Amino acid sequence: MSRFFSEKFANLTPYTPGEQPRERRYIKLNTNESPFPPSEKALQAAAEAANNLQLYSDPTCKMLAEKVAERYGISPNEVILVNGSDEVLNFAFMAFCDKTHPAAFPDITYGFYKVFAELHGIPYEEIPLRADFSVSVEDYIGINKTIFIANPNAPTGKTLSPAEIERILVGNPDNVVIIDEAYVDFGGESCVPLIHKYENLLVTQTFSKSRSMAGARLGFGIGCEKLVADLHTIRYSTNPYNVNSMTMAAGYGVMCDEAYTQKNCQTVCENRAFAVAELKKLGFEMTDSKANFIFARHPAIDGGELYTKLKERGILVRHFEKPRISEYNRITVGSRREMEALLEAVRQILEEKK
Protein backbone atom coordinates (compact mmCIF):
# COMPACT_ATOMS: atom_id res chain seq x y z
CA MET A 1 0.00 0.00 0.00
CA SER A 2 1.36 3.45 -0.83
CA ARG A 3 1.36 6.16 1.80
CA PHE A 4 -1.18 7.99 -0.36
CA PHE A 5 -3.92 5.36 -0.24
CA SER A 6 -7.07 6.69 1.37
CA GLU A 7 -7.51 5.60 4.96
CA LYS A 8 -11.09 4.63 4.24
CA PHE A 9 -9.91 1.82 1.96
CA ALA A 10 -6.92 0.70 4.01
CA ASN A 11 -8.64 -2.43 5.32
CA LEU A 12 -10.45 -3.34 2.12
CA THR A 13 -10.12 -6.96 0.99
CA PRO A 14 -10.83 -6.88 -2.74
CA TYR A 15 -12.83 -9.51 -4.60
CA THR A 16 -10.72 -12.40 -5.90
CA PRO A 17 -11.83 -13.31 -9.42
CA GLY A 18 -11.50 -16.93 -10.57
CA GLU A 19 -8.17 -17.75 -12.17
CA GLN A 20 -7.75 -16.68 -15.80
CA PRO A 21 -4.44 -18.43 -16.59
CA ARG A 22 -2.66 -17.60 -19.82
CA GLU A 23 0.44 -19.79 -19.34
CA ARG A 24 -1.22 -23.06 -20.29
CA ARG A 25 -4.47 -24.20 -21.92
CA TYR A 26 -6.81 -25.54 -19.30
CA ILE A 27 -10.25 -26.99 -19.57
CA LYS A 28 -11.77 -23.99 -17.83
CA LEU A 29 -14.59 -24.98 -15.53
CA ASN A 30 -13.91 -22.32 -12.90
CA THR A 31 -15.68 -19.08 -13.82
CA ASN A 32 -19.02 -20.20 -15.24
CA GLU A 33 -18.34 -18.96 -18.74
CA SER A 34 -20.23 -20.38 -21.70
CA PRO A 35 -18.53 -23.21 -23.61
CA PHE A 36 -20.07 -21.82 -26.82
CA PRO A 37 -18.73 -18.96 -28.96
CA PRO A 38 -20.67 -15.69 -29.17
CA SER A 39 -23.53 -15.51 -31.67
CA GLU A 40 -22.46 -14.77 -35.26
CA LYS A 41 -24.87 -11.83 -35.17
CA ALA A 42 -23.06 -10.45 -32.12
CA LEU A 43 -19.67 -10.80 -33.82
CA GLN A 44 -20.82 -9.12 -37.02
CA ALA A 45 -22.45 -6.22 -35.17
CA ALA A 46 -19.35 -5.68 -33.01
CA ALA A 47 -17.09 -5.67 -36.10
CA GLU A 48 -19.28 -3.02 -37.75
CA ALA A 49 -19.30 -0.91 -34.60
CA ALA A 50 -15.49 -1.03 -34.55
CA ASN A 51 -15.50 1.23 -37.64
CA ASN A 52 -16.83 4.07 -35.50
CA LEU A 53 -14.64 3.78 -32.45
CA GLN A 54 -13.56 7.42 -32.83
CA LEU A 55 -17.01 8.35 -31.47
CA TYR A 56 -18.25 7.95 -27.92
CA SER A 57 -20.79 5.24 -27.33
CA ASP A 58 -24.48 6.15 -26.89
CA PRO A 59 -24.83 6.97 -23.17
CA THR A 60 -28.55 6.15 -23.32
CA CYS A 61 -27.96 2.69 -24.90
CA LYS A 62 -31.25 3.45 -26.69
CA MET A 63 -31.42 0.66 -29.28
CA LEU A 64 -30.24 -2.03 -26.90
CA ALA A 65 -32.52 -0.86 -24.09
CA GLU A 66 -35.47 -1.07 -26.50
CA LYS A 67 -34.44 -4.55 -27.60
CA VAL A 68 -34.03 -5.81 -24.02
CA ALA A 69 -37.35 -4.17 -23.07
CA GLU A 70 -39.10 -5.92 -25.97
CA ARG A 71 -37.64 -9.28 -24.93
CA TYR A 72 -38.75 -8.95 -21.31
CA GLY A 73 -42.11 -7.24 -21.90
CA ILE A 74 -41.15 -4.02 -20.11
CA SER A 75 -40.61 -0.39 -21.12
CA PRO A 76 -37.10 0.91 -22.01
CA ASN A 77 -37.34 3.19 -18.95
CA GLU A 78 -37.44 0.10 -16.77
CA VAL A 79 -34.02 -1.19 -17.83
CA ILE A 80 -30.45 0.07 -17.30
CA LEU A 81 -27.54 -1.36 -19.31
CA VAL A 82 -24.23 -1.70 -17.50
CA ASN A 83 -20.63 -2.85 -17.82
CA GLY A 84 -21.31 -6.39 -16.56
CA SER A 85 -23.92 -7.02 -13.88
CA ASP A 86 -21.25 -6.40 -11.24
CA GLU A 87 -21.64 -2.74 -12.15
CA VAL A 88 -25.38 -2.59 -11.52
CA LEU A 89 -24.84 -4.38 -8.21
CA ASN A 90 -22.25 -1.76 -7.30
CA PHE A 91 -24.70 1.01 -8.33
CA ALA A 92 -27.41 -0.62 -6.19
CA PHE A 93 -25.15 -0.61 -3.15
CA MET A 94 -24.45 3.09 -3.77
CA ALA A 95 -28.07 4.02 -4.52
CA PHE A 96 -30.03 1.97 -2.00
CA CYS A 97 -27.76 1.35 1.00
CA ASP A 98 -26.35 3.56 3.71
CA LYS A 99 -26.00 3.54 7.48
CA THR A 100 -29.77 3.66 7.93
CA HIS A 101 -30.35 1.13 5.13
CA PRO A 102 -27.76 -1.57 5.85
CA ALA A 103 -27.35 -4.47 3.44
CA ALA A 104 -28.31 -8.09 4.09
CA PHE A 105 -27.42 -11.20 2.13
CA PRO A 106 -26.84 -14.91 2.76
CA ASP A 107 -23.60 -16.02 4.43
CA ILE A 108 -22.87 -18.23 1.46
CA THR A 109 -23.40 -16.29 -1.73
CA TYR A 110 -21.65 -14.25 -4.40
CA GLY A 111 -18.53 -12.88 -2.70
CA PHE A 112 -18.78 -9.45 -4.31
CA TYR A 113 -21.74 -8.32 -2.16
CA LYS A 114 -19.52 -8.15 0.90
CA VAL A 115 -16.79 -6.35 -1.03
CA PHE A 116 -19.22 -3.70 -2.34
CA ALA A 117 -20.62 -3.17 1.16
CA GLU A 118 -17.12 -2.70 2.56
CA LEU A 119 -16.03 -0.49 -0.34
CA HIS A 120 -18.90 1.92 0.39
CA GLY A 121 -18.68 1.66 4.18
CA ILE A 122 -22.16 0.12 4.37
CA PRO A 123 -23.00 -2.00 7.42
CA TYR A 124 -24.14 -5.49 6.43
CA GLU A 125 -25.57 -8.65 7.89
CA GLU A 126 -24.79 -12.10 6.54
CA ILE A 127 -27.82 -14.30 7.14
CA PRO A 128 -26.89 -17.99 7.41
CA LEU A 129 -28.30 -20.40 4.87
CA ARG A 130 -29.94 -23.49 6.35
CA ALA A 131 -27.79 -26.63 6.69
CA ASP A 132 -28.99 -27.80 3.25
CA PHE A 133 -27.86 -24.43 1.80
CA SER A 134 -31.41 -23.21 1.20
CA VAL A 135 -32.41 -19.61 1.93
CA SER A 136 -34.74 -19.39 4.91
CA VAL A 137 -37.35 -16.86 3.71
CA GLU A 138 -38.58 -16.21 7.28
CA ASP A 139 -35.15 -14.81 8.18
CA TYR A 140 -35.68 -11.98 5.69
CA ILE A 141 -39.17 -10.83 6.72
CA GLY A 142 -39.35 -7.34 8.21
CA ILE A 143 -35.58 -6.96 8.62
CA ASN A 144 -35.60 -3.39 7.30
CA LYS A 145 -32.42 -3.84 5.29
CA THR A 146 -31.57 -3.68 1.59
CA ILE A 147 -31.58 -7.33 0.59
CA PHE A 148 -29.35 -8.97 -2.02
CA ILE A 149 -30.21 -12.51 -3.08
CA ALA A 150 -28.66 -14.39 -5.97
CA ASN A 151 -31.32 -16.62 -7.52
CA PRO A 152 -30.06 -19.20 -8.40
CA ASN A 153 -27.61 -18.68 -5.58
CA ALA A 154 -23.87 -18.96 -6.13
CA PRO A 155 -22.01 -21.20 -5.57
CA THR A 156 -24.85 -23.55 -4.55
CA GLY A 157 -27.09 -23.22 -7.62
CA LYS A 158 -30.16 -23.50 -5.39
CA THR A 159 -33.26 -21.43 -6.13
CA LEU A 160 -36.14 -19.67 -4.46
CA SER A 161 -39.50 -19.58 -6.27
CA PRO A 162 -40.95 -16.20 -7.30
CA ALA A 163 -43.67 -16.82 -4.67
CA GLU A 164 -41.01 -17.04 -1.96
CA ILE A 165 -39.35 -13.88 -3.26
CA GLU A 166 -42.75 -12.14 -3.20
CA ARG A 167 -42.94 -12.91 0.52
CA ILE A 168 -39.60 -11.16 1.02
CA LEU A 169 -40.79 -8.17 -1.07
CA VAL A 170 -44.05 -7.89 0.85
CA GLY A 171 -42.18 -8.34 4.13
CA ASN A 172 -39.88 -5.37 3.41
CA PRO A 173 -42.03 -2.73 1.70
CA ASP A 174 -39.68 0.13 2.63
CA ASN A 175 -36.52 -1.52 1.37
CA VAL A 176 -35.19 -2.44 -2.01
CA VAL A 177 -34.79 -6.17 -2.68
CA ILE A 178 -32.21 -6.97 -5.34
CA ILE A 179 -32.58 -10.34 -7.05
CA ASP A 180 -29.39 -11.24 -8.89
CA GLU A 181 -30.42 -13.49 -11.79
CA ALA A 182 -26.98 -13.99 -13.35
CA TYR A 183 -27.76 -17.72 -13.73
CA VAL A 184 -31.53 -17.67 -14.24
CA ASP A 185 -31.46 -18.86 -17.86
CA PHE A 186 -30.38 -22.38 -16.89
CA GLY A 187 -33.58 -23.49 -15.19
CA GLY A 188 -34.50 -20.79 -12.69
CA GLU A 189 -37.72 -18.78 -12.77
CA SER A 190 -37.27 -15.05 -13.33
CA CYS A 191 -38.82 -12.38 -11.10
CA VAL A 192 -38.86 -9.80 -13.90
CA PRO A 193 -42.69 -10.05 -14.27
CA LEU A 194 -42.96 -8.94 -10.62
CA ILE A 195 -41.44 -5.49 -11.24
CA HIS A 196 -44.85 -4.08 -12.17
CA LYS A 197 -46.28 -5.30 -8.89
CA TYR A 198 -43.46 -4.29 -6.51
CA GLU A 199 -41.78 -0.89 -6.68
CA ASN A 200 -39.05 -2.20 -4.33
CA LEU A 201 -37.82 -4.96 -6.67
CA LEU A 202 -34.65 -4.69 -8.75
CA VAL A 203 -33.67 -7.68 -10.90
CA THR A 204 -30.15 -7.92 -12.33
CA GLN A 205 -29.04 -10.11 -15.23
CA THR A 206 -25.98 -10.57 -17.40
CA PHE A 207 -24.86 -11.34 -20.95
CA SER A 208 -21.82 -13.16 -19.50
CA LYS A 209 -23.31 -16.64 -19.08
CA SER A 210 -26.21 -17.71 -21.30
CA ARG A 211 -25.26 -15.21 -24.03
CA SER A 212 -21.54 -16.12 -24.27
CA MET A 213 -20.30 -12.57 -23.78
CA ALA A 214 -18.33 -12.58 -20.51
CA GLY A 215 -15.38 -10.81 -22.12
CA ALA A 216 -17.56 -8.04 -23.58
CA ARG A 217 -18.83 -6.97 -20.13
CA LEU A 218 -22.56 -6.38 -20.47
CA GLY A 219 -25.30 -6.67 -17.89
CA PHE A 220 -28.57 -5.00 -17.01
CA GLY A 221 -30.93 -4.13 -14.20
CA ILE A 222 -34.72 -4.18 -14.45
CA GLY A 223 -37.03 -2.42 -12.02
CA CYS A 224 -39.73 0.24 -11.87
CA GLU A 225 -38.93 3.53 -13.60
CA LYS A 226 -38.05 5.38 -10.42
CA LEU A 227 -35.56 2.74 -9.21
CA VAL A 228 -33.95 2.68 -12.64
CA ALA A 229 -33.78 6.49 -12.69
CA ASP A 230 -31.88 6.38 -9.37
CA LEU A 231 -29.40 3.95 -10.89
CA HIS A 232 -28.96 6.26 -13.91
CA THR A 233 -28.18 9.10 -11.50
CA ILE A 234 -25.33 7.02 -10.09
CA ARG A 235 -24.24 5.96 -13.57
CA TYR A 236 -24.12 9.53 -14.90
CA SER A 237 -22.17 10.49 -11.79
CA THR A 238 -19.51 7.83 -12.35
CA ASN A 239 -19.21 6.75 -16.01
CA PRO A 240 -21.93 7.76 -18.51
CA TYR A 241 -20.17 5.79 -21.28
CA ASN A 242 -20.08 2.64 -19.20
CA VAL A 243 -21.06 0.37 -22.10
CA ASN A 244 -18.66 0.61 -25.04
CA SER A 245 -20.04 0.72 -28.57
CA MET A 246 -18.70 -2.69 -29.67
CA THR A 247 -20.26 -4.37 -26.66
CA MET A 248 -23.52 -2.48 -27.17
CA ALA A 249 -23.67 -3.65 -30.78
CA ALA A 250 -22.78 -7.23 -29.84
CA GLY A 251 -25.49 -7.18 -27.20
CA TYR A 252 -28.02 -6.04 -29.77
CA GLY A 253 -26.81 -8.76 -32.14
CA VAL A 254 -27.23 -11.59 -29.65
CA MET A 255 -30.66 -10.30 -28.65
CA CYS A 256 -31.62 -10.77 -32.32
CA ASP A 257 -30.46 -14.39 -32.06
CA GLU A 258 -32.59 -15.63 -29.19
CA ALA A 259 -32.89 -19.12 -30.72
CA TYR A 260 -29.10 -19.52 -30.47
CA THR A 261 -29.15 -18.52 -26.79
CA GLN A 262 -32.06 -20.85 -26.05
CA LYS A 263 -30.37 -23.78 -27.78
CA ASN A 264 -27.12 -23.23 -25.85
CA CYS A 265 -28.97 -23.02 -22.53
CA GLN A 266 -30.75 -26.27 -23.33
CA THR A 267 -27.45 -27.98 -24.15
CA VAL A 268 -25.92 -26.75 -20.88
CA CYS A 269 -28.91 -28.14 -18.98
CA GLU A 270 -28.52 -31.51 -20.74
CA ASN A 271 -24.78 -31.57 -19.99
CA ARG A 272 -25.50 -30.68 -16.37
CA ALA A 273 -27.94 -33.58 -16.05
CA PHE A 274 -25.37 -35.91 -17.64
CA ALA A 275 -22.51 -34.77 -15.39
CA VAL A 276 -24.66 -34.86 -12.23
CA ALA A 277 -25.78 -38.42 -12.97
CA GLU A 278 -22.21 -39.58 -13.65
CA LEU A 279 -20.75 -37.80 -10.60
CA LYS A 280 -23.45 -39.36 -8.45
CA LYS A 281 -22.40 -42.81 -9.67
CA LEU A 282 -18.86 -41.94 -8.52
CA GLY A 283 -20.12 -41.12 -5.02
CA PHE A 284 -20.38 -37.31 -5.19
CA GLU A 285 -23.00 -35.40 -3.24
CA MET A 286 -24.40 -32.34 -4.99
CA THR A 287 -26.91 -29.57 -4.46
CA ASP A 288 -29.86 -29.38 -6.86
CA SER A 289 -28.27 -26.77 -9.10
CA LYS A 290 -30.36 -24.77 -11.56
CA ALA A 291 -27.29 -22.84 -12.71
CA ASN A 292 -24.55 -23.54 -15.27
CA PHE A 293 -22.40 -25.06 -12.54
CA ILE A 294 -22.46 -28.03 -10.19
CA PHE A 295 -21.59 -27.76 -6.50
CA ALA A 296 -20.13 -31.08 -5.43
CA ARG A 297 -18.24 -32.86 -2.66
CA HIS A 298 -16.96 -36.38 -2.28
CA PRO A 299 -16.64 -38.23 1.05
CA ALA A 300 -13.24 -39.69 0.10
CA ILE A 301 -11.44 -36.54 -1.01
CA ASP A 302 -11.13 -33.06 0.39
CA GLY A 303 -12.31 -30.18 -1.84
CA GLY A 304 -8.92 -28.48 -1.94
CA GLU A 305 -7.13 -31.72 -2.82
CA LEU A 306 -9.54 -32.49 -5.65
CA TYR A 307 -9.12 -28.95 -6.98
CA THR A 308 -5.30 -29.31 -6.99
CA LYS A 309 -5.33 -32.78 -8.58
CA LEU A 310 -7.69 -31.63 -11.31
CA LYS A 311 -5.48 -28.61 -11.98
CA GLU A 312 -2.45 -30.89 -12.35
CA ARG A 313 -4.45 -32.71 -15.02
CA GLY A 314 -5.26 -29.47 -16.84
CA ILE A 315 -8.78 -28.95 -15.49
CA LEU A 316 -9.64 -25.82 -13.52
CA VAL A 317 -12.58 -25.77 -11.14
CA ARG A 318 -13.35 -23.29 -8.34
CA HIS A 319 -12.61 -24.10 -4.73
CA PHE A 320 -13.55 -21.74 -1.90
CA GLU A 321 -11.47 -22.09 1.26
CA LYS A 322 -14.38 -20.88 3.38
CA PRO A 323 -16.26 -22.25 6.37
CA ARG A 324 -19.13 -24.64 5.50
CA ILE A 325 -18.12 -25.05 1.85
CA SER A 326 -14.43 -26.00 1.85
CA GLU A 327 -15.28 -29.64 1.12
CA TYR A 328 -16.97 -28.59 -2.12
CA ASN A 329 -15.91 -27.55 -5.58
CA ARG A 330 -17.93 -25.46 -7.99
CA ILE A 331 -17.66 -26.98 -11.45
CA THR A 332 -18.86 -25.04 -14.48
CA VAL A 333 -20.98 -27.06 -16.89
CA GLY A 334 -19.07 -27.01 -20.16
CA SER A 335 -19.42 -28.91 -23.42
CA ARG A 336 -20.13 -32.66 -23.37
CA ARG A 337 -16.48 -33.27 -24.24
CA GLU A 338 -15.30 -31.12 -21.34
CA MET A 339 -17.64 -32.95 -18.97
CA GLU A 340 -16.30 -36.29 -20.20
CA ALA A 341 -12.71 -35.10 -19.64
CA LEU A 342 -13.66 -33.98 -16.12
CA LEU A 343 -15.27 -37.33 -15.33
CA GLU A 344 -12.28 -39.26 -16.64
CA ALA A 345 -9.88 -37.18 -14.51
CA VAL A 346 -12.10 -37.59 -11.44
CA ARG A 347 -12.22 -41.38 -11.96
CA GLN A 348 -8.43 -41.52 -12.10
CA ILE A 349 -8.04 -39.33 -9.00
CA LEU A 350 -10.51 -41.43 -6.99
CA GLU A 351 -8.83 -44.64 -8.17
CA GLU A 352 -5.45 -43.34 -6.93
CA LYS A 353 -6.98 -42.56 -3.53
CA LYS A 354 -8.05 -46.17 -2.99
Ligand code: PMP
Ligand atom coordinates in the same frame (compact mmCIF):
# COMPACT_ATOMS: atom_id res chain seq x y z
N1 PMP B 1 -23.78 -12.28 -9.89
C1 PMP B 1 -23.32 -13.52 -9.66
C2 PMP B 1 -24.05 -14.38 -8.71
C3 PMP B 1 -22.17 -13.97 -10.32
O1 PMP B 1 -21.69 -15.20 -10.07
C4 PMP B 1 -21.52 -13.12 -11.24
C5 PMP B 1 -20.32 -13.62 -12.02
N2 PMP B 1 -19.14 -13.64 -11.38
C6 PMP B 1 -22.02 -11.83 -11.42
C7 PMP B 1 -23.17 -11.45 -10.74
C8 PMP B 1 -21.35 -10.82 -12.28
O2 PMP B 1 -21.27 -11.17 -13.60
P1 PMP B 1 -20.96 -10.12 -14.73
O3 PMP B 1 -20.35 -8.90 -14.09
O4 PMP B 1 -20.03 -10.83 -15.65
O5 PMP B 1 -22.28 -9.79 -15.37
